[in-house]
Amino acid sequence: MSTTLSVIAPGLLGASVAQAARRYQAADRIKIWARRPETRLALQEVDWCDEVCARSIDAAIEADIIVVCTPVDRIVPLIREISPAIKPDATVTDVGSVKGEICRFAAAVLENGAQFVGSHPMAGSEKGGMENAEMDLFQNRPCFVTPIEETPLASVERIVSFWDRVGSRVVTMHPDKHDEIVARISHLPHLVASALCSLLARRDPTSHLYAGPGLRDTTRVAGGNPDLWLEILLENRDEVMRALAAYQDEIQGLHAALANRDAAQLRDMLQRGKGYRDQFRS
């Protein structure tokens, strides 16, 4: 049985999805819709796109798997827009960094039997755009797949096996649990880095000239697109606020330990942090 994949919005993630699907044969036919005419023109020339669609709704026609790769605030409106053309046995997914509301609304938008199963590949870069896409972007990278209680198992399996095929290590989780955890492991780190850069911009604006590799790595994610991140943070606002509050407690603990010259407490925190970080090496 032949599989048609439709990619909506080929930025860094969308174009990487199409390239990976071609390379690892996760689909037989690949259709892509891009908003900008110049992008559609460029897509005519690449070997990882079989059909360039001028209208988003055209991309939905005959598609078995639709991957919506727009910014998070555009995902549900886009699915609504293309829904009249989505096949009843199609499965729709996305690559958004927030899942709870998107999964609930997207499921409600699809009425003819087609299913939505949220995805969140933990891949990407502060450098966005189709020109930075890579067919191996998902290789060995985690990818959350977030069904809700009502999602049919067959739809979940279709999306899981798609990500599996392009090399991801799939983790299945409820959308709300995803949002709670990702607030701490992804959205919080972004704010932690942004806050550090914001402080340095005020106090040491030329310090990049004499900073070491540590600062460079610690702050890398702060180079991400502010508009995309703003939407992510607002979409996951409650969980991000909880994560920030918990983080403030940790920073306050460090400040208090220094104020009290409490070496044992300081060493404990540094040691606990190192214990967590050292797991990444294995």
Add this chain to the structure above:
Amino acid sequence: MSTTLSVIAPGLLGASVAQAARRYQAADRIKIWARRPETRLALQEVDWCDEVCARSIDAAIEADIIVVCTPVDRIVPLIREISPAIKPDATVTDVGSVKGEICRFAAAVLENGAQFVGSHPMAGSEKGGMENAEMDLFQNRPCFVTPIEETPLASVERIVSFWDRVGSRVVTMHPDKHDEIVARISHLPHLVASALCSLLARRDPTSHLYAGPGLRDTTRVAGGNPDLWLEILLENRDEVMRALAAYQDEIQGLHAALANRDAAQLRDMLQRGKGYRDQFRS
């Protein structure tokens, strides 16, 4: 005129200093003292050490430049220990991450005319130890050189040209100014990363399994040696506390902006952070 370099304590930095000095001919003769007998044995076999010293004081004999590479709390005691054997025309430096107190005390310890000029190469890694040393560790990396008002210009120039020779981009600065800036660009980033890891260790201990490359980079420095960092933080305690307090204000600002759904304020902070971070690319 032939130059004898003495390296005290060949860990990651010390061994890299010796390797770089040999490679880039910053010294004609290289003497090294290591505390551990097995390290001294290993040094017999390398081509970047001409004389292995069994006692620290032996390393000072005939040395023109002495680079003390111990942890920060051991630098001044070590200089005191070897001072009877230091030549009156020798220049002593270090590689410690904190400079104010060390520079004042080290200058006071040297009585026979030998000079101390502090150094702080912004190089290194969370992976310490001689086995990770590299002759190119300092290439194109910033290195602070921190004379005080009384330091003779010739001594400053000797140390500046040494670091220059091994490839560093030298920045000269008063030790107190150094400590203030480095608290924000190095010590604060370490705590920011450690606090994040400490929180995740408590709340999401297995999250390294599904975290993306962003978290990996943001937290890299938290893998550093807690004992070394504890000494650095206590040594630069006042400046680190000020940096932490300023950082808490930034985090609080983000929290308030989210609480108020103040998109303009949030975008401003993200944009300011990105503006700072983007400078690293050029």
